[in-house]
Amino acid sequence: MRKAxxxxxxxxxxxxxxxxxxIAIHGFEGFNLRELAARCGIKAGSLYNHIDSKEGxxxxxxxxxxxxxxxxxxxxxxxxxxxxxxxRAAVRLxxxxxxxxxxxxxxxxxxxxxxSPASYQAIxxxxxxxxxxxxxxxxxxxxRGVFHIPDAKITSFAxxxxxxxxxxxxxxxxxxxxxxxxxxxxxxxxxALGVVDETAEATGSEVTRHAATS
Amino acid sequence: MRKAxxxxxxxxxxxxxxxxxxIAIHGFEGFNLRELAARCGIKAGSLYNHIDSKEGxxxxxxxxxxxxxxxxxxxxxxxxxxxxxxxRAAVRLxxxxxxxxxxxxxxxxxxxxxxSPASYQAIxxxxxxxxxxxxxxxxxxxxRGVFHIPDAKITSFAxxxxxxxxxxxxxxxxxxxxxxxxxxxxxxxxxALGVVDETAEATGSEVTRHAATS
Amino acid sequence: MRKAxxxxxxxxxxxxxxxxxxIAIHGFEGFNLRELAARCGIKAGSLYNHIDSKEGxxxxxxxxxxxxxxxxxxxxxxxxxxxxxxxRAAVRLxxxxxxxxxxxxxxxxxxxxxxSPASYQAIxxxxxxxxxxxxxxxxxxxxRGVFHIPDAKITSFAxxxxxxxxxxxxxxxxxxxxxxxxxxxxxxxxxALGVVDETAEATGSEVTRHAATS
Amino acid sequence: MRKAxxxxxxxxxxxxxxxxxxIAIHGFEGFNLRELAARCGIKAGSLYNHIDSKEGxxxxxxxxxxxxxxxxxxxxxxxxxxxxxxxRAAVRLxxxxxxxxxxxxxxxxxxxxxxSPASYQAIxxxxxxxxxxxxxxxxxxxxRGVFHIPDAKITSFAxxxxxxxxxxxxxxxxxxxxxxxxxxxxxxxxxALGVVDETAEATGSEVTRHAATS
DNA sequence: CATGAATGAGGCTTCATTCAT
DNA sequence: CATGAATGAAGCCTCATTCAT
Numbered sequence: 001m002r003k004a005x006x007x008x009x010x011x012x013x014x015x016x017x018x019x020x021x022x023i024a025i026h027g028f029e030g031f032n033l034r035e036l037a038a039r040c041g042i043k044a045g046s047l048y049n050h051i052d053s054k055e056g057x058x059x060x061x062x063x064x065x066x067x068x069x070x071x072x073x074x075x076x077x078x079x080x081x082x083x084x085x086x087x088r089a090a091v092r093l094x095x096x097x098x099x100x101x102x103x104x105x106x107x108x109x110x111x112x113x114x115x116s117p118a119s120y121q122a123i124x125x126x127x128x129x130x131x132x133x134x135x136x137x138x139x140x141x142x143x144r145g146v147f148h149i150p151d152a153k154i155t156s157f158a159x160x161x162x163x164x165x166x167x168x169x170x171x172x173x174x175x176x177x178x179x180x181x182x183x184x185x186x187x188x189x190x191x192a193l194g195v196v197d198e199t200a201e202a203t204g205s206e207v208t209r210h211a212a213t214s
Numbered sequence: 215m216r217k218a219x220x221x222x223x224x225x226x227x228x229x230x231x232x233x234x235x236x237i238a239i240h241g242f243e244g245f246n247l248r249e250l251a252a253r254c255g256i257k258a259g260s261l262y263n264h265i266d267s268k269e270g271x272x273x274x275x276x277x278x279x280x281x282x283x284x285x286x287x288x289x290x291x292x293x294x295x296x297x298x299x300x301x302r303a304a305v306r307l308x309x310x311x312x313x314x315x316x317x318x319x320x321x322x323x324x325x326x327x328x329x330s331p332a333s334y335q336a337i338x339x340x341x342x343x344x345x346x347x348x349x350x351x352x353x354x355x356x357x358r359g360v361f362h363i364p365d366a367k368i369t370s371f372a373x374x375x376x377x378x379x380x381x382x383x384x385x386x387x388x389x390x391x392x393x394x395x396x397x398x399x400x401x402x403x404x405x406a407l408g409v410v411d412e413t414a415e416a417t418g419s420e421v422t423r424h425a426a427t428s
Numbered sequence: 429m430r431k432a433x434x435x436x437x438x439x440x441x442x443x444x445x446x447x448x449x450x451i452a453i454h455g456f457e458g459f460n461l462r463e464l465a466a467r468c469g470i471k472a473g474s475l476y477n478h479i480d481s482k483e484g485x486x487x488x489x490x491x492x493x494x495x496x497x498x499x500x501x502x503x504x505x506x507x508x509x510x511x512x513x514x515x516r517a518a519v520r521l522x523x524x525x526x527x528x529x530x531x532x533x534x535x536x537x538x539x540x541x542x543x544s545p546a547s548y549q550a551i552x553x554x555x556x557x558x559x560x561x562x563x564x565x566x567x568x569x570x571x572r573g574v575f576h577i578p579d580a581k582i583t584s585f586a587x588x589x590x591x592x593x594x595x596x597x598x599x600x601x602x603x604x605x606x607x608x609x610x611x612x613x614x615x616x617x618x619x620a621l622g623v624v625d626e627t628a629e630a631t632g633s634e635v636t637r638h639a640a641t642s
Numbered sequence: 643m644r645k646a647x648x649x650x651x652x653x654x655x656x657x658x659x660x661x662x663x664x665i666a667i668h669g670f671e672g673f674n675l676r677e678l679a680a681r682c683g684i685k686a687g688s689l690y691n692h693i694d695s696k697e698g699x700x701x702x703x704x705x706x707x708x709x710x711x712x713x714x715x716x717x718x719x720x721x722x723x724x725x726x727x728x729x730r731a732a733v734r735l736x737x738x739x740x741x742x743x744x745x746x747x748x749x750x751x752x753x754x755x756x757x758s759p760a761s762y763q764a765i766x767x768x769x770x771x772x773x774x775x776x777x778x779x780x781x782x783x784x785x786r787g788v789f790h791i792p793d794a795k796i797t798s799f800a801x802x803x804x805x806x807x808x809x810x811x812x813x814x815x816x817x818x819x820x821x822x823x824x825x826x827x828x829x830x831x832x833x834a835l836g837v838v839d840e841t842a843e844a845t846g847s848e849v850t851r852h853a854a855t856s
Numbered sequence: 857c858a859t860g861a862a863t864g865a866g867g868c869t870t871c872a873t874t875c876a877t
Numbered sequence: 878c879a880t881g882a883a884t885g886a887a888g889c890c891t892c893a894t895t896c897a898t
Contacts, residue, residue, distance in 0.1 A: 011857085027327065029243035032892060045895075046858045054893065110324060113241065149405075150398045154390075158402055161379025162372040169371055176368075184364045188372055191363075192406035222882055246867060259869075260883050268868065436861055455755065457671035460888060473890075474862050482889065538752060541669065577833075578826045582818075586830055589807025590800040597799055604796075612792045616800055619791075620834035653878085674871060687874075688879045696872065 012050050014040040019057055024103035028058055028114040058111060059119040065104045066126035069097055073133055083141030084195060090134055091163060091186050098167035099178060105167050134160060141193065148194030159189055226264050228254040233271055238317035242272055242328040272325060273333040279322045280340035283311055287347055297355030298409060304348060305377060305400050312381035313392060319381050348374060355407065362408030373403055440478050442468040447485055452531035456486055456542040486539060487547040493536045494554035497525055501561055511569030512623060518562060519591060519614050526595035527606060533595050562588060569621065576622030587617055654692050656682040661699055666745035670700055670756040700753060701761040707746045708768035711739055715775055725783030726837060732776060733805060733828050740809035741820060747809050776802060783835065790836030801831055 018039040022031040033054060037044040051057045076093050080086040098105045108127075112120060135156040141147035149155045163185060170181060232253040236245040247268060251258040265271040290307050294300040312319045322341075326334060349370040355361035363369045377399060384395060446467040450459040461482060465472040479485040504521050508514040526533050536555075540548060563584040569575035577583045591613060598609060660681040664673040675696060679686040693699045718735050722728040740747045750769075754762060777798040783789035791797045805827060812823060 025327070027241055027243055029241055030328065033894090034892075042857090043859055044893080045860075048894070049857055113239070114244065150401050154395075154398050155402060157379055157383055158376040158399065161382075162376040165371055165375025165378075168375075181368075184368050185372065187364050188369060188406050191408050192402050194405050196410070225882080247869090248867080256882090257884060258867095259871085259885075262869070263882050439861080453755070455669055455671055457669055458756065461890085462888080470861090471863060472888095473864075473892085476890070477861050541667070542672065578829050582823075582826050583830060585807055585811055586804040586827065589810075590804040592807075593799055593803025596803075609796075612796050613800065615792050616797060616834050619836050620830050622833050624838070675873090676871075684878090685880055686872080687881075690873070691878055 011040060011042065015047065015050055015057075016061065020061060020104050020107060023058070023061075023107045023111060028054075028107070028111040055114065055116060055119070058107075059115060059123070061104070062108055062111070062115070062119075062123045063126070065101070065108045066123060066130070068101075070126060070130055070133075072097065073130065077137075078133070083137060083144060083146050084190070086137050087141065087189060087193065088186050090137060091189050092182050094160070094163045095166055095182050095185060096178070098164055099170050099172060099181070102167050102170075105164070109164065131156065131160060138193065146195065149192075155193070159192065162188070222264065225254060225256065229261065229264055229271075230275065234275060234318050234321060237272070237275075237321045237325060242268075242321070242325040269328065269330060269333070272321075273329060273337070275318070276322050276326070276329070276333075276337045277340070279315070279318045280337060280344070282315075284340060284344055284347075286311065287344060291351075292347070297351055297358060297360050298404065300351050301355065301403060301407065302400050304351060305403050306396050308374075308377045309380055309396050309399060310392070312378055313384050313386060313395070316381050316384075319378070323378065345370065345374060352407065360409065363406075369407070373406065376402070436477065439468060439470065443475065443478055443485075444489065448489060448532050448535060451486070451489075451535045451539060456482075456535070456539040483542065483544060483547070486535075487543060487551070489532070490536055490540070490543070490547075490551045491554070493529070493532045494551060494558070496529075498554060498558055498561075500525065501558065505565075506561070511565060511572060511574050512618070514565050515569065515617060515621065516614050518565060519617050520610050522588075522591045523594055523610050523613055524606070526592055527598050527600060527609070530595045530598075533592070537592065559584065559588060566621065574623065577620075583621070587620065590616070653682060653684065657689065657692055657699075658703065662703060662746050662749060665700070665703075665749045665753060670696075670749070670753040697756065697758060697761070700749075701757060701765070703746070704750055704753070704757070704761075704765045705768070707743070707750045708765060708772070710743075712768060712772055712775075714739065715772065719779075720775070725779055725786060725788050726832070728779050729783065729831060729835065730828050732779060733831050734824050736802075736805045737808055737824050737827060738820070740806055741812050741814060741823070744809050747806070751806065773798065773802060780835065788837065791834075797835070801834065804830070 015036065018036055019031075022036055022039070025031070033047055034044045037047050040047075051060075072093055073090070077086060077089045080089055112123060115123060135152055138147060138149065138156050138159075139152040142149060142152055166181065166185070170176070172178060229250065232250055233245075236250055236253070239245070247261055248258045251261050254261075265274070286307055287304070291300060291303045294303055326337060329337060349366055352361060352363065352370050352373075353366040356363055356366055380395065380399070384390070386392060443464065446464055447459075450464055450467070453459070461475055462472045465475050468475075479488070500521055501518070505514060505517045508517055540551060543551060563580055566575060566577065566584050566587075567580040570577055570580055594609065594613070598604070600606060657678065660678055661673075664678055664681070667673070675689055676686045679689050682689075693702075714735055715732070719728060719731045722731055754765060757765060777794055780789060780791065780798050780801075781794040784791055784794055808823065808827070812818070814820060
């Protein structure tokens with residue numbers, strides 16, 4: 001929790017960044033404030049000029065991550081009406097967010113358990129809102145007869161899990177471009193949603209040329 | 215870590231079970247041996263009649279989980295030839311394993327980072343072998359023209375992530391039966407793999423009746 | 429291990445002093461940090477604001493003891509040329525150092541085995557340098573025909589052992605003055621070195637008056 | 643303490659031998675019963691079929707070492723009348739005992755502090771008896787005008803310390819024979835005692851040929 | 857704001873010792 | 878006699894947190 005009325009904005013930013021990285025590496029319980037302070041060029045005691053407590057820091061981090069994700073969703077996905085284009089935008093956003101902000105997202109998924117009950121509920125409420133957003137798209141598409149799936153809720157879980165998984169293995173410095181990464185997942189998701197349209201056909205054949213990596 | 219056939223066998227089993235549960239709740243760094251011992255009805259120091267160290271315990275647990283998963287794969291999936299039936303069996307196994315042994319699997323995915331480099335490599339080698347098994351099925355199906363997917367490797371990652379995610383939300387005491395859970399994922403996966411057959415149509419319509427939870 | 433000139437300096441000095449005493453009493457393995465801390469008026473954990481580890485503390489102590497001894501040797505003994513006067517000065521220094529700093533010297537001789545191999549080598553190198561200094565005096569005296577001894581190396585070992593032994597039984601509050609203690613050992617050492625001069629005769633008779641304690 | 647009425651004499655001997663070695667290496671506080679048991683091919687708990695306690699074992703060891711030394715003194719030294727020959731015999735015995743039974747003697751000197759007060763007194767009484775024996779020889783020689791020394795008590799301390807020191811550096815597999823080692827120390831001791839006789843002259847010159855190791 | 861030092865709680869681990877089998 | 882397992886006490890060390898300077 002950023003303390004109110006502090007100057008030293010740069011120190012706070014350094015703390016934020018270093019904390020995300022260290023938590024991603026060691027987990028919340030496994031990282032320690034001394035190392036965090038060292039990475040920021042200060043001593044452990046000085047951290048308390050910027051944070052309330054170790055757990056407060058975690059809550060702040062998780063909150064802002066979820067808030068950012070939700071805001072981007074509102075800006076880029078919620079404004080679209082067509083289910084197919086909307087799911088495409090959602091896939092794009094989710095993958096971009098989960099690759100560009102890999103470490104932040106990892107702790108967002110893993111470290112919830114270290115929050116106090118109150119904080120836990122606050123953060124999971126945001127997460128649920130995001131998941132619900134995605135489910136709505138799928139339900140709407142199914143209602144309009146564009147998607148053909150057995151269960152909107154389970155399908156949304158499966159899609160979110162699949163897309164989130166990308167953050168665990170994708171590295172932007174590899175041979176696979178982010179653009180291509182997104183294309184592939186758009187197709188996979190649309191296929192999973194039972195969409196069979198001319199575009200998919202075209203993309204499918206073009207795609208096949210790059211396939212069979214294994 | 216422990217010789218079999220002795221009287222302390224029951225203690226060791228209790229340790230194993232309690233450790234899995236506690237690690238799943240608090241994470242490896244967050245759980246402590248005192249509580250583990252208390253759950254087994256012994257004192258903390260006595261744990262060391264059964265384990266080498268806290269980390270050694272983690273390694274033992276993760277190793278046996280992965281070994282079990284691989285063994286079941288060999289018995290139930292590897293023996294099938296037809297890609298569609300094989301992927302069905304793989305989905306079934308993965309979901310059953312990840313729901314029946316929920317907590318064990320969660321720590322298998324989350325706590326790898328707490329292992330020493332040597333142990334880490336040993337365990338990830340097993341995990342890679344499993345992932346590779348799945349990828350082979352998909353590649354084979356693509357080569358035979360049964361599956362139509364952009365990239366076997368990425369597709370396998372996506373499918374594994376989607377199926378693994380089930381363990382995070384599914385509860386066997388809910389209204390959704392395990393049988394139904396598997397059916398739904400079989401369909402989702404087959405659709406994602408670009409399989410279009412008459413069975414899917416039928417299942418799809420039947421399925422729609424149970425769907426739309428949201 | 430600790431930067432000088434800070435306020436905690438007094439704590440560090442207290443730790444040093446108490447550690448020497450406790451190690452002399454119980455041995456390095458036998459003393460514990462809780463008691464050390466208690467003697468310094470702090471809690472055990474606070475020790476780690478001043479030391480790296482229990483063993484690091486031992487190394488620091490032994491190092492500074494040997495460094496002091498070597499420095500005093502350089503100042504008081506190395507600057508003399510005449511072998512007889514030099515060996516007299518060496519006896520005087522050794523006894524003064526081993527009685528004034530009794531406890532420190534005891535741990536210096538006894539607790540080497542508790543050091544890590546690296547630290548062990550560092551400290552024994554200093555000790556060897558000191559022993560070598562003494563041997564050089566004896567060799568020089570023998571070469572100049574002043575000392576008559578069978579083997580310079582063994583003789584130096586014997587003399588060092590004899591003088592070091594003083595620290596084990598001498599108490600400065602007894603009836604034997606430090607001045608007299610040194611005189612006696614000067615004579616014993618010179619006799620052992622085969623020096624026969626008129627002074628010894630004189631001292632010998634004077635000495636006899638105080639002797640025969642047993 | 644060897645438990646009464648036990649068979650398994652060989653196990654007890656193995657314990658004794660291994661204990662001496664381990665204590666010499668790690669000190670009494672630093673060695674542990676598990677390792678001791680392992681060296682004897684048994685488990686830690688089984689040690690208690692042979693000993694009363696860790697400290698009881700130490701007492702037994704120290705006691706028997708001192709008893710052996712005293713017995714040998716009575717047999718080999720006490721029976722001589724002439725002070726010079728007697729001191730020669732004492733030097734020989736002390737060096738032989740302290741080289742042949744190096745490790746035992748080291749723990750005899752170092753680990754006394756780990757005994758309970760009662761045991762401590764029992765063992766130091768034996769040690770004092772031995773030291774007193776030596777002092778008597780020196781006093782007698784001084785009284786007879788054969789030795790010329792400032793103080794019999796201090797001289798005996800110095801000689802004992804010098805001879806005991808041999809155990810710390812002498813290795814029987816080196817180039818220095820035990821016979822020669824004894825000769826050198828006989829000369830050193832006799833010189834220190836102020837003995838100037840024809841024998842010393844002869845030995846001295848012969849000895850000079852081997853000297854100047856450094 | 858930063859620091860050095862202290863705290864107190866707790867964590868992992870070791871170890872002498874006991875005892876039923 | 879030997880063993881495996883348990884105990885309880887203790888040991889070293891870490892760490893979030895506080896506070897005077």
